[in-house]
Amino acid sequence: MRFKNTIITGTGSYIPTEVVTNPDFAGTQFYDTDSKAFDISHEEISEKFQAITGIAERRYVTSDLNASDIAALAAEKAIAEAGIDPEELDQIIVAHDFGDIPKGTIQTDTLPSLSARVKNLLKINNPKCVAYDLIFGCPGWIQGVIHADSFIKNGIAKKCLVIATETLSRVVDIHDRDSMIYSDGSGAAVLELAEEDAPRGILSFSTESYTKEEAYYLFLGKSYITDADPKIRYIKMHGRKIYEFALKYVPGVVKESIEKANLDIHDIKKIFIHQANEKMDQEIVKRLFRLYGIREMPKDIMPMSIHKLGNNSVATVPTLYDLVRKERFGDHDLEPGDNIVFASVGAGMNINSIAYRY
């Protein structure tokens, strides 16, 4: 029997060069939602922040770069590793939430789409290479991979490039202490059809969207500074609600994708999960194991990039995967045949998970 597999044949990432540490925020006054300045020291805020999230550093792009530029840089690496001619690509899918935001502005620019800009930067001429953007919150890259898999399995495409890119440093309210969570980055993957004797690559996926009271857990809002201009809006979130939402629903979606692949939790070697808060991720994975009646999760199952890279939204999962598979991420490694999971949660609120055989 022959299987139509969708496999990742190349990955790439762009990790911005500007390192911003928690003490670097010390010069900025933080305010609460009522525009009241916090009366504790920056050191205390910073310590608590690091204790809750695990984030010590994050990366920002330099002022000459936009989201589409770093997307093209990550894409070039993925294409080079896949060893394909970019003209052969059938689809370029770019996941993001804010478009390009030139430094010094707060206006998001999605005309033309980032995918059109990336295709232009990659100098691809083929009009049959369809380029479109995907807005799905932080789970956008995983959803793009699900699109690519669906196109490939249905005979619509043979080669797809799925990119994630975000410059959250350009949409943060510097007077909101939650701004310390966010960072910039880009990750990309080339996915190709492979007709083989055994299943490999994308085995299954699950996605859910919760849009009742959850729809506005992440939103645009004015700065917390006194008398802020309501016409200028920044990324804001109800962090506690997101935290509780993620713990409640993400484990079930991940379990569903593992079951659809006819696998058991013991078969999973690594879980590449979106990085927004270290404690939250640990609790999600603990709860996943508890759904299987297991009280202790294996020590090295979840590579964590959050300490050094913060939360760069869509870019987190593909960047982490790129680093691990290229053996640039501590002791984490992958061998052919390993079963892994990609999972994410974010604005929408959306959750998704893919079971993948390496």
Ligand SMILES: CC(C)(COP(=O)(O)OP(=O)(O)OC[C@H]1O[C@@H](n2cnc3c(N)ncnc32)[C@H](O)[C@@H]1OP(=O)(O)O)[C@@H](O)C(=O)NCCC(=O)NCCS
């Ligand atoms: C935002 C977040 C860090 C806040 O943490 P939390 O534990 O829920 O915070 P709480 O509001 O319950 O407050 C707990 C304590 O931390 C403090 N705190 C909250 N946010 C803080 C921040 N950003 N920096 C420093 N301290 C913070 C509070 O003042 C409170 O202190 P206290 O115990 O002295 O009163 C956390 O909710 C979170 O990471 N949520 C998920 C974010 C996420 O996934 N976003 C999705 C983007 S894709």
